[in-house]
Amino acid sequence: MGLPVLLWWSLTKLALLISFAVHTPQPQQQQEEASLLTQARQFLAVNDTDTAFQYLTQAYANDRNQPGLLACFRDVFSQRIESHDNAVDRMGLASILLEYEHYGAAARHLEQAVQLTASKSSANALSMLFAARAAVCDWTHIQQDSPALVASVQASLKQEDQTPAVHPYKALMWPCLSLADSTKIASKFARRAMSAVSVDPVPTSSLLVHKEEPSIFQVSSRRRPTNGRRIKLGYLSPDFTGAHPLAFLMQDVFRLHNTSEFQLYIYSLVESDDSLEVAKIKHAAHQWTVLPSSNAAAAETIRDDELDILIDLCGYTGTSTVAEIMAHKVAPLQIAYMGFPASTGAPFIDYVVCDRIVVPSSSEVRQHYTEQLLLLPHCYFVNSHRYLSSSLRQPQMPRTRYNLPDSAFVYCCHSRPEKIDPHTFKSWLQVLVNVPHSVLWLLRSGDEMEDNLRQIAEQEFALDKNRLIFCDKAPRDQHLARLQLANLFLDTPAYNAHTVGCDCLSAGVPMVSLLRNHVAPPDEVETDKWASRVGASLLAAIGLDDVLVAGSMEAYQAIMVHCATDSEWFSSVKERLQRNYHTAPLFDTPRWVRNLETGLLEIVALRTEGGSSYSDIEIVDNAGR
Ligand SMILES: *[C@@H]1O[C@H](CO)[C@@H](O)[C@H](O)[C@H]1NC(C)=O
Numbered sequence: 360m361g362l363p364v365l366l367w368w369s370l371t372k373l374a375l376l377i378s379f380a381v382h383t384p385q386p387q388q389q390q391e392e393a394s395l396l397t398q399a400r401q402f403l404a405v406n407d408t409d410t411a412f413q414y415l416t417q418a419y420a421n422d423r424n425q426p427g428l429l430a431c432f433r434d435v436f437s438q439r440i441e442s443h444d445n446a447v448d449r450m451g452l453a454s455i456l457l458e459y460e461h462y463g464a465a466a467r468h469l470e471q472a473v474q475l476t477a478s479k480s481s482a483n484a485l486s487m488l489f490a491a492r493a494a495v496c497d498w499t500h501i502q503q504d505s506p507a508l509v510a511s512v513q514a515s516l517k518q519e520d521q522t523p524a525v526h527p528y529k530a531l532m533w534p535c536l537s538l539a540d541s542t543k544i545a546s547k548f549a550r551r552a553m554s555a556v557s558v559d560p561v562p563t564s565s566l567l568v569h570k571e572e573p574s575i576f577q578v579s580s581r582r583r584p585t586n587g588r589r590i591k592l593g594y595l596s597p598d599f600t601g602a603h604p605l606a607f608l609m610q611d612v613f614r615l616h617n618t619s620e621f622q623l624y625i626y627s628l629v630e631s632d633d634s635l636e637v638a639k640i641k642h643a644a645h646q647w648t649v650l651p652s653s654n655a656a657a658a659e660t661i662r663d664d665e666l667d668i669l670i671d672l673c674g675y676t677g678t679s680t681v682a683e684i685m686a687h688k689v690a691p692l693q694i695a696y697m698g699f700p701a702s703t704g705a706p707f708i709d710y711v712v713c714d715r716i717v718v719p720s721s722s723e724v725r726q727h728y729t730e731q732l733l734l735l736p737h738c739y740f741v742n743s744h745r746y747l748s749s750s751l752r753q754p755q756m757p758r759t760r761y762n763l764p765d766s767a768f769v770y771c772c773h774s775r776p777e778k779i780d781p782h783t784f785k786s787w788l789q790v791l792v793n794v795p796h797s798v799l800w801l802l803r804s805g806d807e808m809e810d811n812l813r814q815i816a817e818q819e820f821a822l823d824k825n826r827l828i829f830c831d832k833a834p835r836d837q838h839l840a841r842l843q844l845a846n847l848f849l850d851t852p853a854y855n856a857h858t859v860g861c862d863c864l865s866a867g868v869p870m871v872s873l874l875r876n877h878v879a880p881p882d883e884v885e886t887d888k889w890a891s892r893v894g895a896s897l898l899a900a901i902g903l904d905d906v907l908v909a910g911s912m913e914a915y916q917a918i919m920v921h922c923a924t925d926s927e928w929f930s931s932v933k934e935r936l937q938r939n940y941h942t943a944p945l946f947d948t949p950r951w952v953r954n955l956e957t958g959l960l961e962i963v964a965l966r967t968e969g970g971s972s973y974s975d976i977e978i979v980d981n982a983g984r
């Protein structure tokens with residue numbers, strides 16, 4: 360067979376490519392990397408690109424940063440493209456380039472691929488091209504790319520047997536795809552997960568079954584488990600690693616569960632590393648299990664534990680196969696939480712944990728959630744920031760270390776650049792024009808991003824290009840320490856700062872976020888998707904929504920200006936943030952856990968009573984009880 364046709368499907372991750380390498384006959388196990396590369400070169404010299412590619416994928420799996428590896432990948436694909444220019448190889452090469460953050464070069468191959476392909480695979484090329492351009496804030500083609508992408512997605516949604524070329528997670532990020540589209544895309548992926556299940560999954564209560572609107576059921580008192588029976592509560596994730604934000608955010612959540620009511624079964628798809636985060640999580644578990652890699656075997660392992668509830672902490676993020684496991688319906692109550700901030704569109708998920716800000720009650724929004732809602736009283740997004748180890752609480756460093764002027768007002772957005780949309784970026788620049796002593800501090804991505812953004816600043820706003828200051832991605836301790844150098848964090852409306860939002864608020868840096876309650880004006884981003892509403896939910900839970908959540912882009916800009924120009928007022932905002940840090944719900948992890956538990960106890964009780972009512976559960980805060 361030729362190069363794996365599925366390669367480009369995985370968008371930016373090489374997981375499929377690697378699994379291809381693992382599951383095909385290996386040239387020779389345990390090869391030294393250098394010699395794998397040498398052999399690849401030898402096969403390339405005799406024009407055997409297939410074999411050369413297999414050696415390279417193995418070398419990649421061993422050490423992706425090995426010198427010469429990327430160049431050799433490039434040569435393999437170039438040789439194939441030279442003898443026969445075709446879209447699959449262009450996309451294959453592009454996915455390697457994306458993996459190494461060479462976005463501009465990837466985009467050039469993808470443009471060719473779009474030209475070369477017929478309709479179906481051009482959707483994949485188009486989707487990758489959109490991602491490549493978004494990653495470096497190249498918006499020069501967005502007026503054509505967006506409608507083309509939407510059209511291709513909608514065409515694939517109409518086809519029973521087609522999976523959309525846009526991954527559900529990207530659908531949340533890209534403004535041209537609506538809330539309705541994003542749920543439909545997720546549903547397609549759920550369907551695909553279910554098609555791999557041989558046993559009949561139990562049909563569950565979801566909008567796919569229920570056509571009527573759910574009732575809302577308020578829960579203000581906690582039902583204790585009867586007969587001293589403890590609830591068997593499972594959590595499932597591929598992200599229990601020190602590097603992943605999920606383990607970082609949830610590291611203290613598990614130990615705060617009431618162990619006389621709950622027995623914790625924690626399932627990881629990866630071997631544990633030696634991080635403090637994972638150590639805490641393992642320690643809190645009644646049982647810690649690393650699941651086998653086959654989905655069916657993993658499902659069997661979980662089912663054998665006879666859980667009452669299983670919480671999926673991943674959804675469709677990354678390249679994980681958690682949905683494939685959940686599709687086996689391994690627990691009577693399956694809940695989605697945290698990893699995927701949207702509806703899963705999956706009939707095998709009974710509830711999704713959220714709050715009234717991220718999923719407002721209006722039926723225009725509610726109808727796009729297929730699960731029953733488990734509504735927490737405050738922000739659904741949990742964190743463990745209050746318990747961060749002292750190594751992550753570094754003292755402030757001098758601004759010069761990051762080329763930040765000492766006296767300037769520093770607007771900062773350390774979110775991934777693909778979250779920035781052109782309209783919002785230009786509103787930031789307008790504020791830089793209006794506030795002369797300010798700079799904008801951004802996270803760098805790829806080679807071209809800096810130039811792309813500086814060009815807009817210079818050409819459209821006549822700003823000195825040095826008003827934009829870029830920094831590289833940094834390890835977590837540095838990231839947290841340097842955030843303190845900023846004055847105001849700017850939330851991105853298309854996909855808010857979730858983890859980074861908690862980071863900046865806990866560092867004492869206020870954040871301004873946009874949350875519109877009406878349809879967006881032309882060119883502006885809608886904020887009806889869940890991922891676009893988390894910033895406001897964080898700010899409400901720290902008691903700053905009245906001053907830092909803007910209802911329109913004009914208000915958002917006005918807040919930005921006000922923060923930089925009215926220092927007395929801004930100091931009072933910062934003082935409030937510091938005060939509320941200790942008292943408000945946002946960083947009160949025990950309170951969050953108690954509220955979640957109240958919900959879990961309720962849904963288990965409802966199920967035991969045999970009720971088949973279809974309702975959203977709204978928890979009334981039990982703090983102080
Ligand atoms: C290399 O192999 C491909 C087919 O795999 C063929 O089309 C091409 O002509 C070959 N090139 C050379 C220089 O032999």
Ligand SMILES: *[C@@H]1O[C@H](CO)[C@@H](O)[C@H](O)[C@H]1NC(C)=O
Pocket residue numbers: 583584617618619620
């Ligand atoms: C834990 O649960 C038990 C049994 O329901 C209850 O008696 C106890 O008060 C709970 N502990 C806390 C700290 O809430």
